[in-house]
Structures are given as structure tokens and as C-alpha cells.
Amino acid sequence: MNDRRLHADDYARPHARLHLNVFQPFGPIYDWTRTPQLRDYYEPEAYLALVREAERGLFSAVFLGESLRLREHLGRLNDIAVTGRPDALALFAYLAAGTSRIGLVATLNTTYTDPVDLARRIATVDVLSEGRAGWNVVTTDNGWTGENFRRGGFLDRHNRYLYAEEHVAAVQAIWDGFAADAAADSRDEPAWLRPGGVTDVDRVGDHLRARVRPQVPPSPQGQAVYFQAGDSDEGRDFAARRAEGIFTHHVEFDEAVAFTADIRRRARSYGRTGDDILVVPGASIVIGDTPADADEKARHLRERFLTDRRVRQIVEEVWQEDLAHVDLDGPLPADDPAAERQSRTHGIVHTGHEPSAKVREWRALADAHGYSIRELVDHLTRARAFVGTAGDVADELAHFVRSDAFDGLNVTPDAFPDGLGDVVDRLVPELQERGVYPSEYPGTTLRENLGLPETIGHRVPERAALLEAAAVSA
Amino acid sequence: MSRFPIGIDLEGEGAHPAAWRAADHPPSSLLTPARITARIAAVDASGLAFATVPELDALAPASEVPAALDTIEAAVFAAASTRRVGLVPAVNAIHAEPYHLANQLSTLDWASRGRAGWLVRAVDSPDLAAGYGRAAHTGDDAAVREARDVVAAVRRLWDTWEDDILIADVEGDRFLDLDRWHYADAEGETFHIRGPGLLPRPPQGQLVVWADEPDEVLAPLVDVAVVGGRSVDAVLARSRRAAGLGVPRRVAAVEIVLDARGESAAERLDALDRAAPWRVGDRLRLSGSAARIAEQLAGLATHVDGLRLHPAVLDVDLPVVADELLPRLDALGVLRTPLDGETLRDQLGLPRPTNVFELARENS
Structure with missing residues (x-):
């Protein structure tokens, strides 16, 4: 590994910084043996403890996996893992009250939500957090999940992306429909709402219809940051067109560099700059006093997992x-x-x-x-982990991020709610010393902290065309 | 004379349509987190027992303040900075996804440690339905039957994890006890929801379910009926009707305008009405000094189980409620103030319900 390491200035991105997010997948959490309070897994207050720890480590965001049906095994609930957790956006409303800088990114499915509800709910988190919300858009055709919803499994594999396009466009149109200066600034103005401040949305697409009057004002960051997951050709393209962040699993060096280059190339083909999309794979980090100590820790976690x-x-x-x-x-x-x-x-x-x-x-x-x-x-089941002393892992991550292998990592903590201590207290200072990690939050909104420009929706010509095609004005 | 809990409705800037003109802040800061936190902190410190968070009918033509947050998330946000006050968001049951709703409300109960309620709304219109790309329900009571089915599904989802399901048995490598979970299989006229819910049973077992004037279709699923009526007699008649339908608790909704900031209630009302008239609606409206209103409210204590106040202007009336009205009601022996650690059920004297699945097992 060391022979590959270059002087900072010789890298593709010598000044790139690393983003860390704390990733809590929707279960299953297998190591519940060290948890004194079983109810912690469902307590918003315990999540707050974890997220405050991440905020102390200047993490960019907390990232939640999606949660639409509890995992089962052979027709019964899977009883070996912690399963279930609070509703993501309701939980975020709680976290917004107890944090001030960290972003709040929820994975939310387009297939089993209505745009009118999702637009209101995400925007509410964005307002309550003063501009720290993000939406990781996923879509499914899974009929088993659909059993929890009115419409059941109603989409086939191909149509789920078309449906998702219309859904996201409807949500963004609802957000666009409430102007930043819609409310009066003074109690002496003629009305609370200024003329033209709110625009009704009326969409009739091939897959969904929605006529909505927007009710939530925009946040200080305008609109929630738009993430996407997906690795298929179709998924990559969908992401490259409009996403501002992409969640992946590519962390092997060559694979990661190739994936990121592919995403940037696709983004450029849609008229974007290419570096206006953040590539953020999931991985775990295990820090030890010595390389052997780190390996031993990793082995122990692995044993508990299997x-x-x-x-x-x-x-x-x-x-x-x-x-x-x-x-x-x-x-x-x-x-x-x-x-x-x-x-x-x-x-x-x-x-x-x-x-x-x-x-x-x-x-x-x-x-x-x-x-x-x-x-x-x-x-x-061997997942990629960065294992070593804090210094070694910091060197490796600096090498990855400067080589444009990724922009950040979604780190799954090895325990709940106190599984981030090593990363925050040991790895972060080493990263800071190497100049790949900030010493304070650059701003107050998620968009500022991710270094992202204004809402993508307003900059991508593709979207304007799509809006025109799908919208039928009232 | 018995003591009863008194709560408040947190509509926009207040119940009066011109309330925003008398607020202490400019309109554009209505929905900022600092302001929301300050207001709910004042409610929590006042001795008020609960706060309902009304839904906005954005498409209603006469909406003076046409902006509002998601009610459940606003309530969860409030839960983070309060200790005693019950939090009761209004959410329309019609068109909602029961699974999402059950999980969101359950999260509120977890976040507030058992201080959550749900004010069920059962409203439908072509405009509301169009938000979901659907047609409104037609026919006699199709809409309310739909609401009933959603409430029943949500209640069933809350019970799908029995208490004591978390065991963390290291020896057997089992986190959950599989004998204590259930599919909901909630069957409505228009849907079937499989379940189970997303998280363990809420701390209260079931959140307190509220509804405005529930009819016979909805009433069997409701714990607290909020009743209106322009006169005391009307309020009492409606309360008796809800009792007759078997609703365990009845709370009267009362609009109030208090003498405040050196102005009489009448003067304040006059000024507000000049900006936008406050039409007489379907509620008792009381105005005057805190002393006078306290006497009138005390008279209701033997007839209803609680009160929900609708102050004309929250910024102006709430401090008088806290500093004068509630202490007077306390002195009159009718106010029940919430205690730290109490659930909303505790406050209302409602028992923690037995899980329907446990009940079925015991009876089998």
C-alpha cells in the first residue's frame, strides 16, 4: 500500500476533504450483547446520544436506511437481530431539536409514499433543523413490502423508475411552490401571504396525479439535499442526472476509483460539472492501538456477527x-x-x-x-472495513479521497448508541492533521457543509424539460 | 368538585383570524424552530396539560395563515424540549397510509415518553383527495367508515409487538421473543395492512385517540371526544351525547379572549375584528378578566373531563393564561396540573389498555 502513496500535490485532488456520515441501516443489528438497555434501540434519546457524538466529530450527516417492513426469516420475524426502529423523519424532528450542525438524511421510498405527504414531511424536518435535511431516494417493486400499504405491490421493475421520476418531480414542484419570501415580513402588510407567494401544483403524469397547495416554507438551504442509492446502469444514470450525493458499496480502491469516474462522467454528460455529486460508500472502521489489536477487534466483531x-x-x-x-x-x-x-x-x-x-x-x-x-x-459476507491504527487508517483514507475514489464514507458504528468513540476521538484528529478533515463545520446547513451549490433542481436543464413534459398547468 | 386537566390548541398565531397582526413577531418567523421552542416551553411551564396541533387545510379559501408544518413532526420536535405537556397532533385519517401513520405516532409516544395522543380528523373533499390523485369518497358515510378503518388499523399495528418482547437471550441467540409478535392483518373496506408495526408497543400501550364530535361509527375507537357548542347548555348536551356513544372522556373546546397588556378583552377583540372579523363558530366564546373567565370555566368542571382553550392570540393570551387564569382555577380547586413523568393517559385517568393479541391468547 505504502508504495502507492504519493505526496499530496501529486494526487488528482490534493486538497480534497473527507466527509464522514454515521450510517444506521434499517437493522439488522446483530451485536446487541453489550447493550444494557434494550429499549435504547427504539428511544429517540439514545439516537440523539449517538448523533451528538457524531456532531462532536464534525460528521456531515446521520444517514438512515429505509424501513418499510421488518425483516423475516422463513415466514416469521427474524429474532436474532435487533429489528425495527423509530420512523425516520419523526426521529429527525427530535434530533433537529438536540443538534445544530449535523445533516439528517433519510432513505425514503417513492413506491409506498404519496408526494403530498413526503414533500410536507421532509420540508418540515428541513425547516426544524434550519436547513439540514437530506433525502436518499430509493424505489422498489417489492410486493412483499407492499403488503404493508394500501396499494400493495403495484409496480414492475421497469416502471418503478418512471414512477420515481414523477414522484420526485412532484415533491420538488411542491417545494418550489412556496416562495422564500411568501410570508409578510411585517404585521402591517395587507395579508400574511404575499400575492403569488404560493403556487398550486397540479401534476398529471403517466403514473401519478397530484394537485397540492404547498404549505411549508423553504428552509435556509432552500431544499433538502438529494441523495440516491443504486448501482445498476439505470440506477447510476438516474443518480447522475439529478442526485447531489450517491450512496454505494464500492470501497476497493480500483473499483471505487472506476465507479466514481463513471458517475462524474455520466453527470457531465447531463451538463453538470461532475464534482457536484458526492460519492459516499458504506464501510466500517475499526481502530486499534496496534495493527494486531485492530485485527483482533475486527475479528471479535466478525465472530459476534456470524x-x-x-x-x-x-x-x-x-x-x-x-x-x-x-x-x-x-x-x-x-x-x-x-x-x-x-x-x-x-x-x-x-x-x-x-x-x-x-x-x-x-x-x-x-x-x-x-x-x-x-x-x-x-x-x-465479508464486508470492506478500514482496520488499523488511527494513523494508518487516516493515511489510507487520505489516499482514497485525494485519488478521487470517493468523497466520504457512511460509517456504521460498531455498537449502539456509543459505537463512534474511536472514530471521533482517535481517527478524526489524525485526519485533521493530514489536512483531509476540517477543524470546524464550514457552515450551518447540510448543503454548506457538503460544499454543494444551490438546489440541483434549479440547475439541471434535464429537469426543466422533464417538468414541462409531465406537468399540465391548471 | 373534581379537578380536571386543561389544555390548549396551538393553531397558527391563535384562534382569531387576525391573530398574526397582534403577534409578538413578524409573520415570516412563525415557523422558525426558536419560536416554536419558546412557545411550547411556555406551555410546558404553565401547568397546561396538553396541546393539540391542528392540521392546516391549505386549500381552504379563507386560510389567513396558510403555512404549517407536519403536525406529528412538530409534536416530536416539541417533545424534545418539554417534560409534562401532552402532545396531540391532528392528522386526517382519510387517504393516509395506516402503516406510516402508526409508526410516526408511535415514534411520538416514544420520543415524549408516553405523552402522545392523536386527534383523528375524518375529512374528505375533492381537493383533499386530489392531493393523493384520488376521488373523494361519496355516499352516506363512506368517508367516516374509511376513517374508522384507518384508526382501527393503526390501533392494531400498535399492538403487534407485545410488551416484554425484547429479551436479548445471549445463550439462545435471540433478541426478540417470537411468541410475542403478531401480524396486524388489519382489514378495511378498501385495504389490508399486514404489519407488524415498525417498533415496539408505544409506552402508553396505545396512544390516546381523540376526535372532534365523533359519530357512532368512529366513537367506539375514540378515548377523548372534543365537543363544541355555543352555549354552556349546548356543550353539556354534546358531552352527554359523546358519553352516550361510550366515549370515556369528554373535553370542551372554549375560545377565550383575556384582558391583557392594559387592554380589556373587549377592546382587544374590537381591534382584531376590525382587521378580520372572527365569526361566531361552533364553540363557547368567553371574554373578560382572568377572574371572570376562571369562574365560568370552573362551572364546567363537574360536567366535562377537561377543557381545551383556544386563545384569540397565543402570544398575548398565553402569558395571562399561565400567570393568572390557571392559578385562579387552581385556587378554585378545579385545575389538575400535570406532573413530571406522567403519561397523557395518567393525566386523563385512562388505564393502559391490554394488548388485543394478549387478550385473545388469554381468552383462547
Whole structure:
């Protein structure tokens, strides 16, 4: 690694800074053994403790995964992990009251929300936090999730993106519809609302209709920052057109550099500058006193993550049956799964719904390496982590960010609510020393702290065309 | 004479349509967090028992102050800086997604440690429905039946995690006790919601469900009926009607204008009405000195279970409510002030309900 390291000025981006976000996926959290208060996982006050810790470390944002249905395993709730958590935006209203700089980014699905509700709810968090809200737009065609909603699973794979386009455009139109100077500045003006301050939105698209009078004023940052997740060609394109941040999983150096270059290239093809989109992969960080100490910590966390029941679950997800009798230190079951399709339970293993293909792949891998089930699962679930002393990890991250491999990391804390201490107290000072991390927040809004310009919606010509095509004026 | 809780409605700048002209701040700062925090802190310190957060009908033509935040989020934000006051956002049940609503309201109960309620609205119109790209309900009571189904679904979702479900059994590698969770399978006329809900049962078991003048369709699902009526007799008749429908608690909504800042209530009302007339609506309206209004309100204590005040101008009337009206009601022996650590159910004397799934198991 060291031979690759250059002098700061020789990098593609010698002055780039790193952003850190605290990422709380929607479960499953597997290490609940160190938690004295089980209810903490659902207490907004415990989340506040975590987020204040992140704010002390000058984190750019707290980032929540989406939460539309609790994880299940073989038709029952998955009982081995912490599951469930507060509603993201309601929680953010609470966090807004107890923090002052950190951004609040929620992953919210377009498929199972109505633009009129989502526009009001996100804008409310943005106002209550004085401009610190962000929206990570995701979309699904998952009918299993749809069982929790009025409309059920109503979209197919292709239409979900078209639906998402119309949904996002409707939300942004509702935000646009309340002017920054709509309310009177003085009690002596003729009316509370100035003429033309609020514009009704009336959209009739191919997939959704909405006629709405906007009711929430814009925040100091104008509109919430727009993130996206998605790795498919379609997803990357969707993101490159309008997103201001993209959430990925590419953290291997070469892969990350290639991914980021691809996103910037696509963004430029839509008339953007390319560096006006932040690339933020998820990863964990494990800090130790020595390299060996860090490795030992990582190994311990890994062991806690891969308990016997968990290893068995991952195999059962594909076989779709109870495999209680199978020896985890032996080979995969000899019989192929009877199930033809994987149940769509947001399980851990994504098979593309064809277990037989996944099983063939697994068997090949196990044969090639002589893996037992436990070793195979360990191999399959190994996620990228930055492990080492604070100095080594800081060096590595500086190398990544200066090489334009990414703009920041979504860091999942290793415990809740106190899992950020090492990063905040040990890694951050090392990053600051290397000049890749600020010593104070650059501004008060999320947009300012991410170094983003005014709302993207107003700058991308693509969107203007899309609005015209979709809108039918009243 | 019994003591009863008294709450307040936090509509915009106050109940009077010209309230914004008499507010202590310019219109454009209505929705800033500092101002919201200051107002709710004053409510929390006053001895008021609860605050309802009304929804804006943005499309209503006569909206003087046509801006408002999401009511649940505003209530959660308020929960962060208060200790005693009950927080009751109004949310229309019609067109809402029951799953989202159940989780959002449950989060409010967690955030406030059991001080949450839900003021159910059951309103529909072509304009409201158009927000969701739908048509309004038509026919006799289709809308209220829809509201009933949503409330029933939300209530069922709140029960899908039984108390004591969190076990963290390291030996067995189980965080949850699988015998204590349930699908909601809430069946409405127009939807089916699978569940379970997103987080464990709210601290109160069930949030306190409020409704304005619920009819016989909604009443069985309601804990607190808010009743109007222009005269004391009308208020009492409506309260009796709600009691007859089996609603456990009745709270009377009363508009008030107090002598304040060296002006009589009549003078204040005059000035406000010149800016925008306050039409007589469907509520009792009392104006005058704190002493006089306290006497009148005390007279209601034996007939209803609580009061919800609608001050003409929040910035002006709220300090008088806190400094004069409530102390007088206390002296008259009718005010029940909330205590630290009490839930909204405690304040209203409502028991923590048994979980319907536990009940079913015990009965089987």
C-alpha cells in the first residue's frame, strides 16, 4: 500500500476533504450483547446520544436506511437481530431539536409514499433543523413490502423508475411552490401571504396525479439535499442526472476509483460539472492501538456477527427450509432447494429470485476452496472495513479521497448508541492533521457543509424539460 | 368538585383570524424552530396539560395563515424540549397510509415518553383527495367508515409487538421473543395492512385517540371526544351525547379572549375584528378578566373531563393564561396540573389498555 502513496500535490485532488456520515441501516443489528438497555434501540434519546457524538466529530450527516417492513426469516420475524426502529423523519424532528450542525438524511421510498405527504414531511424536518435535511431516494417493486400499504405491490421493475421520476418531480414542484419570501415580513402588510407567494401544483403524469397547495416554507438551504442509492446502469444514470450525493458499496480502491469516474462522467454528460455529486460508500472502521489489536477487534466483531444461528439463516434463506440438522462445519446440503423462487422477504441473500443459480455458484466456490458452510458464509459476507491504527487508517483514507475514489464514507458504528468513540476521538484528529478533515463545520446547513451549490433542481436543464413534459398547468 | 386537566390548541398565531397582526413577531418567523421552542416551553411551564396541533387545510379559501408544518413532526420536535405537556397532533385519517401513520405516532409516544395522543380528523373533499390523485369518497358515510378503518388499523399495528418482547437471550441467540409478535392483518373496506408495526408497543400501550364530535361509527375507537357548542347548555348536551356513544372522556373546546397588556378583552377583540372579523363558530366564546373567565370555566368542571382553550392570540393570551387564569382555577380547586413523568393517559385517568393479541391468547 505504502508504495502507492504519493505526496499530496501529486494526487488528482490534493486538497480534497473527507466527509464522514454515521450510517444506521434499517437493522439488522446483530451485536446487541453489550447493550444494557434494550429499549435504547427504539428511544429517540439514545439516537440523539449517538448523533451528538457524531456532531462532536464534525460528521456531515446521520444517514438512515429505509424501513418499510421488518425483516423475516422463513415466514416469521427474524429474532436474532435487533429489528425495527423509530420512523425516520419523526426521529429527525427530535434530533433537529438536540443538534445544530449535523445533516439528517433519510432513505425514503417513492413506491409506498404519496408526494403530498413526503414533500410536507421532509420540508418540515428541513425547516426544524434550519436547513439540514437530506433525502436518499430509493424505489422498489417489492410486493412483499407492499403488503404493508394500501396499494400493495403495484409496480414492475421497469416502471418503478418512471414512477420515481414523477414522484420526485412532484415533491420538488411542491417545494418550489412556496416562495422564500411568501410570508409578510411585517404585521402591517395587507395579508400574511404575499400575492403569488404560493403556487398550486397540479401534476398529471403517466403514473401519478397530484394537485397540492404547498404549505411549508423553504428552509435556509432552500431544499433538502438529494441523495440516491443504486448501482445498476439505470440506477447510476438516474443518480447522475439529478442526485447531489450517491450512496454505494464500492470501497476497493480500483473499483471505487472506476465507479466514481463513471458517475462524474455520466453527470457531465447531463451538463453538470461532475464534482457536484458526492460519492459516499458504506464501510466500517475499526481502530486499534496496534495493527494486531485492530485485527483482533475486527475479528471479535466478525465472530459476534456470524453466530451459528446467523450462518444457518443465510443458507436457509436460499434453501427456504429449516436446516437445523445441517452441520455448519461440514459441506452445503447435498440436495438442491425444493423452492423455485426465493421468498421476497428482504432477506440477507439476494439471489435474483432463483435459488438454483445461487446454489450452483456457492457449490463452485466451496469446491474450489474446500470451504465448510461456515467458511463459505464468512467469505460471502465479508464486508470492506478500514482496520488499523488511527494513523494508518487516516493515511489510507487520505489516499482514497485525494485519488478521487470517493468523497466520504457512511460509517456504521460498531455498537449502539456509543459505537463512534474511536472514530471521533482517535481517527478524526489524525485526519485533521493530514489536512483531509476540517477543524470546524464550514457552515450551518447540510448543503454548506457538503460544499454543494444551490438546489440541483434549479440547475439541471434535464429537469426543466422533464417538468414541462409531465406537468399540465391548471 | 373534581379537578380536571386543561389544555390548549396551538393553531397558527391563535384562534382569531387576525391573530398574526397582534403577534409578538413578524409573520415570516412563525415557523422558525426558536419560536416554536419558546412557545411550547411556555406551555410546558404553565401547568397546561396538553396541546393539540391542528392540521392546516391549505386549500381552504379563507386560510389567513396558510403555512404549517407536519403536525406529528412538530409534536416530536416539541417533545424534545418539554417534560409534562401532552402532545396531540391532528392528522386526517382519510387517504393516509395506516402503516406510516402508526409508526410516526408511535415514534411520538416514544420520543415524549408516553405523552402522545392523536386527534383523528375524518375529512374528505375533492381537493383533499386530489392531493393523493384520488376521488373523494361519496355516499352516506363512506368517508367516516374509511376513517374508522384507518384508526382501527393503526390501533392494531400498535399492538403487534407485545410488551416484554425484547429479551436479548445471549445463550439462545435471540433478541426478540417470537411468541410475542403478531401480524396486524388489519382489514378495511378498501385495504389490508399486514404489519407488524415498525417498533415496539408505544409506552402508553396505545396512544390516546381523540376526535372532534365523533359519530357512532368512529366513537367506539375514540378515548377523548372534543365537543363544541355555543352555549354552556349546548356543550353539556354534546358531552352527554359523546358519553352516550361510550366515549370515556369528554373535553370542551372554549375560545377565550383575556384582558391583557392594559387592554380589556373587549377592546382587544374590537381591534382584531376590525382587521378580520372572527365569526361566531361552533364553540363557547368567553371574554373578560382572568377572574371572570376562571369562574365560568370552573362551572364546567363537574360536567366535562377537561377543557381545551383556544386563545384569540397565543402570544398575548398565553402569558395571562399561565400567570393568572390557571392559578385562579387552581385556587378554585378545579385545575389538575400535570406532573413530571406522567403519561397523557395518567393525566386523563385512562388505564393502559391490554394488548388485543394478549387478550385473545388469554381468552383462547
